[in-house]
Amino acid sequence: MRMIFVNLPVKDLEASKRFFTSLGFPINNQFTDETAASIVIEENIFAMLLTHEKFKGFIKGDIAEAGAGVSKLICLSANSREEVDGYLEKALAAGGKPWMPAQDYGFMYGVSFQDLDGHVWEVMWMDQAQVDQRELERNLQELKQAEPA
DSSP states (O other): OOOEEEEEEESOHHHHHHHHHHTTOOEEGGGOOSSEEEEEEETTEEEEEEEHHHHHTTOSSOOOOGGGSOSOOEEEEOSSHHHHHHHHHHHHHTTOEEOSOOEEOSSEEEEEEEOTTOOEEEEEEEOHHHHHHHHHHHHHHHHHHHSOO
16 A cells, blocks of 8 residues: 655644644644644545654755745645535635635636645546546547548
């Protein structure tokens, strides 16, 4: 089984824990102490919130200021458009900031926000049936174009 750990430096660990639990993500106390918190996003996906001092122990050089530029986008999938909007509402109510306008492509919908430390999070929903249909139509079109005249 493969697991993903997204390690994020945070300025205020307690405030960050409150932010992420308000989004509905539980804390794994087994890997949480006064310097770090393990946020369970999914069974095999975790956000490790690390104090700056703790984070520095894992890197060379300085910690980049998350709000000064964007070096990553953390994107989570959702089961519906309503769930996407719900995450944004919860994030803003917990002190997060809106980032980009909502993106609506019909078959795919997403929003984004910055957490308390300026890390950018996206939440998106995709109608897999429409994606599968588009792929089928594209494949049929390619077959038609490849047919000898």
